[in-house]
Amino acid sequence: MRRTTPALALCLALAATAAACTASDTTPPSAPAGLTAQAGSATSVHVMWDAAAEGEGVSGYQVFEDGRLVRELPSGKTMVDVTGLAPETGYTFTVRARDAAGNHSRPGAPVRVTTPAAKAEDRRPPTAPATVTARATGPRAALVSWTPASDDTGVTAYDVYQGGVRVHTAGPGANETALTGLQPDTAYTFTVRARDGADNSSPDGPAVDVTTPPAPGTGPDTAPAGFTATASPGAVTLGWTAPDTGRATSEYELYVNGRATTVIQFGAGAVPSGRAEHRLTVSEPAGTVWTVKLRARLPDGKWGAFSAERTITLTG
Template identity: 75%
Template sequence: MRRTAPLLALCLTAAGLTACSSADTRPPAAPAGITAQAGSATSVHVMWQAAAPADGVTNYQVFQAGRLVRELPADRTMVDVTGLAPQTAYVFTVRARDAAGNTSGPSASAAATTPAAKAEDHQAPTAPARTTGRADGPRAATLSWAAASDDTGVTAYDVYQGGIRIHTTGPGESATTLTGLQPDTVYTFTVRARDGADNSSPDGPAVEVTTPPSAGQGPGTAPTEFTATASPGAVTLTWTAPDTGRPTAEYELHVNAKPVTVIQFGAGAVPPSGAARVEYRLTVTEPAGTPWSLKLRARLPDGNWGAFSAERSIVLAP
């Protein structure tokens, strides 16, 4: 947690009352965990850890050899620095700034050397053939993948979540740890290989990781009090929406461990988040007596799927 800053008091006195305001003069801590990885002959991917919320950071500044090369908002903790020279060593640092304009000292240095350029390379690497993942507590996950191949050599592996690149590792890496995740949340990750000409492979196999709940985190992301009732030609589902801070309009239903449909509610049809029961009637055409195991999960405000509800087992009614 950020220490309490010494404050410069500015006071105005009127009608016997004194009102004071304080100016923040304490800079945030320097960013930690900075890494740099050459992504191609002309680019380097720089990453660092997000500042603690108490630091009030509003943006980050990326420097190369002391020269400002990028400025990013506080929700961005990685950047590709492009326009570099092949076969050249570069050193990067990052500084944090808060809303009062205080700038941190520089982070530790991170160095990377760009590889040689490959002329007329238009062939993308093969996709990593295997991806596995596991949660490492409520806010981290470890991914591993099979090596890809390329005619000129793989220079980096990129991790994607929801179609957005969130992490980059070196060509000799086959595993990485992702931090800054949300507790009690389902994440889907894929890995792509990249070569020195910035050709990217197709996605490798997707892997789903569910982070466990965290003590004291507040309401969970799973729908609660989930029920399933069979009637002739239909199944009625009811549940209480998770308290995500806003109405939840989209749920993914799994039957017998497979996703079968996405339930969507239109405007005005969604109850307040976590405040009321939701009901949905599902028409079925499978024969009576068919066993079903059902569970569902909600789409969270950040676009990820939340945790699954409890699973319910029924037999379709005649």
């Protein structure tokens, strides 16, 4: 948790004697670190940065291009593709963090990147990386390596995927990349795709498995807690407490009667870090029985553990 300010400490002391006091949080979070920017095509750049440390109270990030706000993201997102750019043009990116009280950090260190030249009518994707290997470098990190791909106009980026979700982008000259923010004692399957300047992606290279070693002590519980499901006429209201995995999550996968039915997504500024609620509109007849559970998308791209399962009967 963030440190208690002198004003807040005074309020707490006065509250003990029934005095009224209101204090506001005016301490901004730290500036985001580890910013990188990689041109993925002639018109797009992939921007990434390190997640804020626990206790910073960060609720979201703002991405700027040459001082102009181009993206706002929830705290669980630490990478974004900025599109609609011009070929053969230099761009400078910075990122600021914001907290729930509306305080903004200073911009992190800027990074400059130049988009490559556009290739007219390029519809041929690169070849897939022929070989992919991976090894754990700690309980929360892994190193993924691959052999270079080829393309008639040149490879501009390599994208690393886990569970169908892109978790990292590396430059055209890279043949390995370090992945962080993983969970201890967890099996992962990674694939790598090459991309060219026209945003054509190769097929996946060979899938590679890696298991992170256990960490000392117990890791965070990734299951949503206190899951509830309440039926009302034409609707079902779900409630849960978000798992504490170091970052708020904006995506939850809902299972109904043992099948994945939808992904609940929260927009920027609405990502729950404590108790969450979501209302579903239903059209099934009254008396239909549902068994429901859900799980959160973790910062490393994997789905977390399932919540407790609830059985409800829909009402008319």
